[in-house]
Amino acid sequence: MTGGKPATGDALRKSLRNLEGRSYREYKRLKGDYAFPEFRLRIDHVQGDPFAAPSRISVRLPQQVARFPAQWLTDYVGQTAIADYVTRQVAQVAQSVGTKRGSGRSGRIAIAAPSQAILRRTAVSINSDQLTVRLTVGLPAFGRRIAGQAAADLLCKDIPCLVEQCLRYEALNADEVKCHVQTLEDNEALRHQLRQKGLIAFVAENARLARRSGIDERPLIEGAEPFVLPEADTFLNDFQTNDHNTIELETPHSGRVKGLGIRAGVTLIVGGGYHGKSTLLRAIEQGIYAHVPGDGREQVVTDAATVKLRAEDGRSVVGVDISPVINQLPKGRSSQDFSTTNASGSTSQAAGLIEAVEASANVLLIDEDTAATNFMIRDRKMQSLIAKDKEPITPFVDKVRQLYDDYGISTILVMGGSGDYFAVADTVIAMEDYQPRIVTEQAKAIAVAASDIRQKEGGEKFGKITPRAILPGSLPAGKGDRSPKTKARKDSLMLGYEEINLRAVEQIVEAHQVRAIAQAMIYAQRYYLNETRPISELLDYVMADIERGGLEVLAEGDKALPGDWAMFRRFELAAAFNRLRTVKVRSLF
Ligand code: ADP
Numbered sequence: 001m002t003g004g005k006p007a008t009g010d011a012l013r014k015s016l017r018n019l020e021g022r023s024y025r026e027y028k029r030l031k032g033d034y035a036f037p038e039f040r041l042r043i044d045h046v047q048g049d050p051f052a053a054p055s056r057i058s059v060r061l062p063q064q065v066a067r068f069p070a071q072w073l074t075d076y077v078g079q080t081a082i083a084d085y086v087t088r089q090v091a092q093v094a095q096s097v098g099t100k101r102g103s104g105r106s107g108r109i110a111i112a113a114p115s116q117a118i119l120r121r122t123a124v125s126i127n128s129d130q131l132t133v134r135l136t137v138g139l140p141a142f143g144r145r146i147a148g149q150a151a152a153d154l155l156c157k158d159i160p161c162l163v164e165q166c167l168r169y170e171a172l173n174a175d176e177v178k179c180h181v182q183t184l185e186d187n188e189a190l191r192h193q194l195r196q197k198g199l200i201a202f203v204a205e206n207a208r209l210a211r212r213s214g215i216d217e218r219p220l221i222e223g224a225e226p227f228v229l230p231e232a233d234t235f236l237n238d239f240q241t242n243d244h245n246t247i248e249l250e251t252p253h254s255g256r257v258k259g260l261g262i263r264a265g266v267t268l269i270v271g272g273g274y275h276g277k278s279t280l281l282r283a284i285e286q287g288i289y290a291h292v293p294g295d296g297r298e299q300v301v302t303d304a305a306t307v308k309l310r311a312e313d314g315r316s317v318v319g320v321d322i323s324p325v326i327n328q329l330p331k332g333r334s335s336q337d338f339s340t341t342n343a344s345g346s347t348s349q350a351a352g353l354i355e356a357v358e359a360s361a362n363v364l365l366i367d368e369d370t371a372a373t374n375f376m377i378r379d380r381k382m383q384s385l386i387a388k389d390k391e392p393i394t395p396f397v398d399k400v401r402q403l404y405d406d407y408g409i410s411t412i413l414v415m416g417g418s419g420d421y422f423a424v425a426d427t428v429i430a431m432e433d434y435q436p437r438i439v440t441e442q443a444k445a446i447a448v449a450a451s452d453i454r455q456k457e458g459g460e461k462f463g464k465i466t467p468r469a470i471l472p473g474s475l476p477a478g479k480g481d482r483s484p485k486t487k488a489r490k491d492s493l494m495l496g497y498e499e500i501n502l503r504a505v506e507q508i509v510e511a512h513q514v515r516a517i518a519q520a521m522i523y524a525q526r527y528y529l530n531e532t533r534p535i536s537e538l539l540d541y542v543m544a545d546i547e548r549g550g551l552e553v554l555a556e557g558d559k560a561l562p563g564d565w566a567m568f569r570r571f572e573l574a575a576a577f578n579r580l581r582t583v584k585v586r587s588l589f
Pocket residue numbers: 209210211220223224225226227271272273274275276277278279280431434
């Protein structure tokens with residue numbers, strides 16, 4: 001069906017009925033556009049058989065039919081919020097509308113399922129002209145024969161029903177839509193005030209940070225304690241009152257919002273086990289995203305260039321200059337051009353640190369639960385037993401200040417097990433029964449009075465960051481001149497036959513992001529990989545293109561845009577390249 005006027009919905013229904021009982025492959029003939037009274041349906045891709053990945057369709061409604069409030073459709077934030085809301089509506093309704101009609105995936109309608117984050121996705125996009133929704137459908141079959149009547153019901157009855165229920169503003173709950181938009185607008189406003197106030201993170205009073213379980217990112221309901229601001233601390237003297245860390249920020253829809261502000265510099269979160277330290281850090285880590293109304297973290301915001309760092313033994317590292325933190329490896333091995341197919345806890349964390357700086361991170365987050373102890377600390381006793389020249393690692397405690405002083409990179413770390421960081425922290429927050437208390441003064445006093453003072457091992461400066469270029473031809477090849485096939489999950493990515501393990505990249509929240517990252521890697525290889533281009537510049541180019549043209553720029557040739565891509569950050573794209581075992585790099589001294 002190319003060129004000219006598209007066939008009508010009625011014509012599609014007739015064709016489908018005529019295909020009843022024919023070979024499944026004949027569905028392929030249906031690719032193309034169909035004009036329904038209120039919308040256009042496009043069959044973008046037809047599955048090869050009823051058990052294969054489902055077919056892809058898109059539905060387009062002109063704004064005259066969708067009729068969303070026009071003021072939201074002209075700006076990025078409004079568009080993002082509406083599209084995210086519609087995605088969630090469709091995800092819900094599709095389950096009840098699409099019934100099983102035959103074998104395999106027959107009859108199922110689905111949309112790429114969203115996480116708790118409000119994100120730009122290809123599943124739904126909206127502008128002042130039209131609303132576009134990308135779905136998958138299982139084209140019905142009996143065995144391997146076409147179930148034409150069922151297909152006609154699916155495409156010509158179920159889909160219009162879905163359009164009626166979720167793609168027209170009139171059918172939606174106007175208050176909910178407005179709340180979705182305003183939540184995102186408030187979140188954006190909070191985020192914009194961070195840098196101008198010298199903050200790297202903000203946690204609003206009454207936020208609910210705890211999650212339902214380790215595998216369920218929805219909010220904990222039962223027994224969830226709302227976030228309480230630090231009380232005026234009796235240990236502090238008069239002019240160090242609690243508003244030292246309590247701050248009010250402005251929002252367009254919720255007025256002034258009070259919260260805990262975390263300043264640039266070095267922040268330490270201490271406290272007894274099970275008192276909510278990791279939960280706070282995790283909320284800060286996820287504060288790079290806006291969250292849906294009801295999530296509990298709607299007003300938790302973090303500097304957009306915040307990277308969670310952790311130990312990840314077993315990962316591959318290619319050509320990273322980790323000499324600022326690791327030197328004089330055994331057997332004279334170089335740490336200026338460090339490569340391994342099987343990193344240790346400490347070397348993986350060192351590489352992660354340098355890679356984050358290389359990708360232009362502004363804030364690093366570290367939790368003792370997932371950090372390598374020998375990367376983090378080396379106490380007085382150990383310094384006495386093992387001489388400095390027999391320990392390749394300079395512990396992070398001796399580097400964390402220099403990282404801020406020399407490069408302006410802040411760190412927030414959870415450390416309940418060692419007081420060695422007291423001396424280098426700007427702020428110390430103690431968590432007690434899930435409540436923060438500012439204990440900077442006491443911690444400083446303890447550090448000064450201590451008898452087991454460590455020797456500083458970090459030298460004068462943090463050390464040089466050596467940029468690297470990713471060489472062309474780093475990606476596995478596809479067949480002929482085609483791109484490698486990709487397969488994405490939230491925690492791993494297959495690129496051709498190469499698996500990239502992303503389990504330790506904790507700020508990825510949707511498999512859809514990984515899918516887009518895979519495509520961005522292919523895009524980078526096609527247009528930007530070059531042996532003199534530093535990784536940070538490569539990331540600049542790719543992200544600027546996406547900012548200008550949307551995720552659509554990553555689509556290849558005239559292939560239809562898949563509905564299962566979501567927005568990602570430069571840091572996660574860098575993380576995927578850095579974990580690709582076939583990657584080749586060149587140091588740019
Ligand atoms: P820590 O890192 O200090 O050992 P966690 O942050 O892991 O502690 O929290 C311990 C447990 O308490 C977790 O199961 C977490 O979900 C729960 N929790 C944390 N904060 C809250 C809260 N505000 N309300 C209810 N439960 C919470």
